[in-house]
Amino acid sequence: MGNNKFMHYAFELAWILPSVAVPVAILVAITLTAFAVGIRVPDVAGRVDPKALSRTPPFDQPGVKELAPGRYEVAMIAQVFAFTPGEIRVKAGSEVTFEMTSRDVIHGVKISNSPVNVMVVPGQISRVTAKFDKPGEYLILCHEYCGSGHHVMAGRLIVE
Amino acid sequence: MATIAAGRYAREREESDVFLTENRITGANLIVAFVALAIGGLFGVFQALEYNQINLYTSIKPVLPGQYYQGLSLHGVLNVLVFTTYFIIGWLTFVGTRAFDRPLASRNLGWATFGVMTVGLVLAAIPLLMNNATVLFTFYPPMKADAIYYIGLTLVVVGSWLLEVNLVLTYRQWKAANPGARTPLPAFMALVTMTMWTLCTVGIAAEMLVLIIPWSLGLVGGTDPVLARTLFWFTGHPIVYFWLLPAYISWYTMVPRQGGGKLFSDPMARVSFILFLILSIPIGMHHQYTDPGVSQIWKLVHAVFTVGVFFPSLLTFFNVVASLENAGRARGGKGFLVWIFSLPWGNPAFATQVLAMILFAFGGAGGLINASYNLNLVVHNTSWISGHFHLTVGTAVTLSFMGITYWLVPLLAKRELFSRWMALAQAWTWFVGMAIFSHFMHYLGLLGMPRRTQIGAAPYLNAEWRMWLPFVAVGAVIMFVSAILYYANMVLTITAGKRMAEEPEVEWAQAVSGPNDGPAWLDRFTPWLVIAVVLIVINYAPTLVQLISTTTLNIPGVRSW
Numbered sequence: 001m002g003n004n005k006f007m008h009y010a011f012e013l014a015w016i017l018p019s020v021a022v023p024v025a026i027l028v029a030i031t032l033t034a035f036a037v038g039i040r041v042p043d044v045a046g047r048v049d050p051k052a053l054s055r056t057p058p059f060d061q062p063g064v065k066e067l068a069p070g071r072y073e074v075a076m077i078a079q080v081f082a083f084t085p086g087e088i089r090v091k092a093g094s095e096v097t098f099e100m101t102s103r104d105v106i107h108g109v110k111i112s113n114s115p116v117n118v119m120v121v122p123g124q125i126s127r128v129t130a131k132f133d134k135p136g137e138y139l140i141l142c143h144e145y146c147g148s149g150h151h152v153m154a155g156r157l158i159v160e
Numbered sequence: 161m162a163t164i165a166a167g168r169y170a171r172e173r174e175e176s177d178v179f180l181t182e183n184r185i186t187g188a189n190l191i192v193a194f195v196a197l198a199i200g201g202l203f204g205v206f207q208a209l210e211y212n213q214i215n216l217y218t219s220i221k222p223v224l225p226g227q228y229y230q231g232l233s234l235h236g237v238l239n240v241l242v243f244t245t246y247f248i249i250g251w252l253t254f255v256g257t258r259a260f261d262r263p264l265a266s267r268n269l270g271w272a273t274f275g276v277m278t279v280g281l282v283l284a285a286i287p288l289l290m291n292n293a294t295v296l297f298t299f300y301p302p303m304k305a306d307a308i309y310y311i312g313l314t315l316v317v318v319g320s321w322l323l324e325v326n327l328v329l330t331y332r333q334w335k336a337a338n339p340g341a342r343t344p345l346p347a348f349m350a351l352v353t354m355t356m357w358t359l360c361t362v363g364i365a366a367e368m369l370v371l372i373i374p375w376s377l378g379l380v381g382g383t384d385p386v387l388a389r390t391l392f393w394f395t396g397h398p399i400v401y402f403w404l405l406p407a408y409i410s411w412y413t414m415v416p417r418q419g420g421g422k423l424f425s426d427p428m429a430r431v432s433f434i435l436f437l438i439l440s441i442p443i444g445m446h447h448q449y450t451d452p453g454v455s456q457i458w459k460l461v462h463a464v465f466t467v468g469v470f471f472p473s474l475l476t477f478f479n480v481v482a483s484l485e486n487a488g489r490a491r492g493g494k495g496f497l498v499w500i501f502s503l504p505w506g507n508p509a510f511a512t513q514v515l516a517m518i519l520f521a522f523g524g525a526g527g528l529i530n531a532s533y534n535l536n537l538v539v540h541n542t543s544w545i546s547g548h549f550h551l552t553v554g555t556a557v558t559l560s561f562m563g564i565t566y567w568l569v570p571l572l573a574k575r576e577l578f579s580r581w582m583a584l585a586q587a588w589t590w591f592v593g594m595a596i597f598s599h600f601m602h603y604l605g606l607l608g609m610p611r612r613t614q615i616g617a618a619p620y621l622n623a624e625w626r627m628w629l630p631f632v633a634v635g636a637v638i639m640f641v642s643a644i645l646y647y648a649n650m651v652l653t654i655t656a657g658k659r660m661a662e663e664p665e666v667e668w669a670q671a672v673s674g675p676n677d678g679p680a681w682l683d684r685f686t687p688w689l690v691i692a693v694v695l696i697v698i699n700y701a702p703t704l705v706q707l708i709s710t711t712t713l714n715i716p717g718v719r720s721w
Contacts, residue, residue, distance in 0.1 A: 019474040043456040126452040143541035143610035147720025151618040
């Protein structure tokens, strides 16, 4: 019986050690990819009054701005059930920073085959940056339920 | 007073109906739970067919004016809010009183729990059914439903708190009568579950009472969506442990016995529940990784703690599987894994819950991916997430609850289960249907398909998604068959099952390593509660202070459906 008890502790230990090691390894991987490789999640980017968007840069002029060769800034407004601009054109290999907000309810933006995945909330600015290397058409879709026409809310990003 | 109570208690014991009232309370809660699951589940089948452009909504337009998204709201509210909460309140009333072997401290309070929740349910149902609350179960403002929707849901939560009060009072009475004894494991677990729930629902209560209800009544002009989301997910993640822990109670304290063996370790089970109490709440912001207005550093801290809560989940995995092995070997099973075949797979309550555990292992692994901070960018708000929680709440919880009813309903109704074969067929069809459904929902999520979206009508529905969507419908239809088997069996059990002369005993599992093998501090509540509160303050205060100090409360409500 005593031996049996020892075996129990041995089994418990053999399970507990990897149960600690696996989560620790995951956390190290997460932290490295976020802060060394730079795959970031959205951060605090400030508030904006949704009733004053027409007077608040950059949302007073939604659209694509080429800041420098290979660097773009996109000011985008989400509202039921469309994105403004609905079509974005950038050159292959560019780094694009999106500044987004919503005019009404909560929306979400997911751009296919890219790390862009962010909530777009009235009163808040969502800022994300991504690099688009491969030419082609990328689907921009609203991925948060925003009302009866949620499923038609989409746009496109064309990398030339 | 004491003698009158003792006298009544003794009289009831003579009638062998000591727990008559508790049984009725449990039964009433179970009936509401499973009626809700039937209606909510039906809309799940509608959704899977709609994905394949088979639109059944038009045929019920008069009763469902809000069509897909009203159905989706009903699916979410009825399944994950109503079904779960009612089942758990009924189940923990049963577990707590039976494990303490004494009635509820206050039976009136027991009925009041059910009463307050049901008034709330009726209030919330009115706008839901009238298409005036098509805001899904997450009700993110500034989408604005009728005020009575929010008031109703709040009352459901407030009602559930009354069970915590009742269980704590019952625990005190038990403790006075049993000085120095270790709290029975099932009762300890029921108390931890309800205490964690009461603590975590402070978030949703604040969201409702301070932000949403005054705003929906027109008393304040605007709201703050990110602050509301932060308070929502303060409750919204621990709520999954509120669903899971009651299933764990069965897995730990009953399934080993149903399998013919013993629980591997009682102290280890207590450790895991204490860790769930401490770690379930300060991790809610992992649902907000993609939110603006919340610092990426605090998101990372919540990621760390979320991965931390994986540890008690792994303890549970080990302890429960070791208990199953104990059962398999006790029944003559041999070999490294061959003992699995010696388990009583013909026992519906046992087989159903073990199948639920198997799919949960995949749900747990997927959950670790969702929790992984930037890796979550790949899957956030895609159908991967719906695939994930259909393995967790849709299977680990729901299928386990169904398995529990295979012995609990016969006990409450004093009638034998109508058909063992229907029950076994139900368990396997749910298992297979869900495995197919969930696998393809995960996969479609990786292909970029969004969740909570009327995919069949989406202009961007593409050929690649179309190729795999039929499997989603196949899985859902198999689960529909499973549900029909379940409900037919339950109705037949209650109405036509063979009558039992006496109420059967509740079969608690003995432990290989019992409660006295662990130190006394494992049987305490207050120190763990203090640690839980401290961690919550550390992990939430900076974000809440930042949001509240910068809020303008100026976002008006919108009805966009």
